[in-house]
Amino acid sequence: xxxxxxxxxxxxxxxxxxxxxxxxxxxxxxxxxxxxxxxxxxxxxxxxxxxxxxxxxxxxxxxxxxxxxxxxxxxxxxxxxxxxxxxxxxxxxxxxxxxxxxxxxxxxxxxxxxxxxxxxxxxxxxxxxxxxxxxxxxxxxxxxxxxxxxxxxxxxxxxxxxxxxxxxxxxxxxxxxxxxxxxxxxxxxxxxxxxxxxxxxxxxxxxxxxxxxxxxxxxxxxxxxxxxxxxxxxxxxxxxxxxxxxxxxxxxxxxxxx
Amino acid sequence: xxxxxxxxxxxxxxxxxxxxxxxxxxxxxxxxxxxxxxxxxxxxxxxxxxxxxxxxxxxxxxxxxxxxxxxxxxxxxxxxxxxxxxxxxxxxxxxxxxxxxxxxxxxxxxxxxxxxxxxxxxxxxxxxxxxxxxxxxxxxxxxxxxxxxxxxxxxxxxxxxxxxxxxxxxxxxxxxxxxxxxxxxxxxxxxxxxxxxxxxxxxxxxxxxxxxxxxxxxxxxxxxxxxxxxxxxxxxxxxxxxxxxxxxxxxxxxxxxxxxxxxx
Ligand SMILES: Nc1ncnc2c1ncn2[C@@H]1O[C@H](COP(=O)(O)OP(=O)(O)OP(=O)(O)O)[C@@H](O)[C@H]1O
Ligand SMILES: [Mg+2]
Numbered sequence: 192x193x194x195x196x197x198x199x200x201x202x203x204x205x206x207x208x209x210x211x212x213x214x215x216x217x218x219x220x221x222x223x224x225x226x227x228x229x230x231x232x233x234x235x236x237x238x239x240x241x242x243x244x245x246x247x248x249x250x251x252x253x254x255x256x257x258x259x260x261x262x263x264x265x266x267x268x269x270x271x272x273x274x275x276x277x278x279x280x281x282x283x284x285x286x287x288x289x290x291x292x293x294x295x296x297x298x299x300x301x302x303x304x305x306x307x308x309x310x311x312x313x314x315x316x317x318x319x320x321x322x323x324x325x326x327x328x329x330x331x332x333x334x335x336x337x338x339x340x341x342x343x344x345x346x347x348x349x350x351x352x353x354x355x356x357x358x359x360x361x362x363x364x365x366x367x368x369x370x371x372x373x374x375x376x377x378x379x380x381x382x383x384x385x386x387x388x389x390x391x392x393x394x395x396x397x398x399x400x401x402x403x404x405x406x407x408x409x410x411x412x413x414x415x416x417x418x419x420x421x422x423x424x425x426x427x428x429x430x431x432x433x434x435x436x437x438x439x440x441x442x443x444x445x446x447x448x449x
Numbered sequence: 450x451x452x453x454x455x456x457x458x459x460x461x462x463x464x465x466x467x468x469x470x471x472x473x474x475x476x477x478x479x480x481x482x483x484x485x486x487x488x489x490x491x492x493x494x495x496x497x498x499x500x501x502x503x504x505x506x507x508x509x510x511x512x513x514x515x516x517x518x519x520x521x522x523x524x525x526x527x528x529x530x531x532x533x534x535x536x537x538x539x540x541x542x543x544x545x546x547x548x549x550x551x552x553x554x555x556x557x558x559x560x561x562x563x564x565x566x567x568x569x570x571x572x573x574x575x576x577x578x579x580x581x582x583x584x585x586x587x588x589x590x591x592x593x594x595x596x597x598x599x600x601x602x603x604x605x606x607x608x609x610x611x612x613x614x615x616x617x618x619x620x621x622x623x624x625x626x627x628x629x630x631x632x633x634x635x636x637x638x639x640x641x642x643x644x645x646x647x648x649x650x651x652x653x654x655x656x657x658x659x660x661x662x663x664x665x666x667x668x669x670x671x672x673x674x675x676x677x678x679x680x681x682x683x684x685x686x687x688x689x690x691x692x693x694x695x696x697x698x699x700x701x702x703x704x705x706x707x708x709x710x711x712x713x
Contacts, residue, residue, distance in 0.1 A: 357558050
């Protein structure tokens, strides 16, 4: 019987998780091989696989993958390097928060994709423009989420640190930062996922390489198998980066999982 | 122990404290006069909400006050400092540091080198009998163990005073007794001055030289009891007639205040 919050065994968890993928592919195969959906609009799974193989072996798609990964990491790293310290300052010092919070909250809702035309005017269609799209999409979210996390540091731990001789900056450095490090890592993991959606949008417009470029190119060729393969590649890379992030966090923040 | 003519370790006089502003302003401490002699163990008891924790926070330098004076060794207190060690009721070990790391925390702020820090921390962890758990994280320790580390941490930099706010409140009776023994031993060895907040009158009588009962509305010092029981105290002393009489008197004094609250 289904009981709320009743844990599920390890093996059944894996079986259930895989089962959905199987079901999904089965439905897809049924709709395409069964002729319920036109080939023009949706390729069947086998075509997708062979298109994908062709992309990788003949068309040099792995190069596109590398380019896209590079852009995501570049834009995301830039955003993180600027946003994490700012977020910590905002969370720790109320005047900084009063100064920045209204603007950042506003800027957070500006859709990164809407900046693409403007960024093309400013930065052309080179790498800088792609990186800036990801940067704009990520930076404000990271700042705000880090600020909230840091602002909620346990008061009693801070007081304890003061009685243990910490200065004001010492409390920020030795309590607020380590206390929230796992949360900050979790925020970065989340925002990295969003960065993937920005990069594809950026590549759909004014680009000559990358996964998004391949997808928009395939649309002109009605190569839906390639499009789906591209989408699946993005999903798999996302899954891998998520997994890596989680594994690193678990190692780095053993105290949290002890 | 009586207060001598020398400068008291801790002295509060005419201290007032209120929270809030305007209409919401409420006075929580009124005209507090209290002094602790060197090496004196004083317990602060009183009905819930009478301002014990507030008073302790003020002495710790974590909370400011409206008027009056507060000094340690004759010097006015302006903030938290390493001359006073604090043990809180809630577990305040830093969860990302091991027991060892927690004890080293203050030593690092005080500027000790790495080797020295390790040795001093080891020594204090041994003092609270946790050598085996030196490398455990707080989440791997029981409540009693956490408070022992907290005591080791508060002692590591050799403060002159120890301020404790219901440090054993969350512990079971047996662990509590062990902690009381431990604290008594440390107090004797280190010649500390202790201000100890508790709800447990038996604990107060067992540990203290003097018991201060706080009154309410707003918080004030209602009555002081000298504990003239001989030292060292044994677990058996709690069953002596003297002990029980004193315990009863202190309880009565606290209860009068609780009744005031209920009637109000
Ligand atoms: N930050 C605060 N702002 C406003 N009022 C406060 C604040 N802290 C404490 N108070 C009030 O001050 C009074 C004394 O609180 P305090 O925590 O010192 O009591 P206490 O004697 O320690 O009680 P307990 O035995 O339950 O721990 C209470 O009425 C409480 O509501
Ligand atoms: Mg209290």
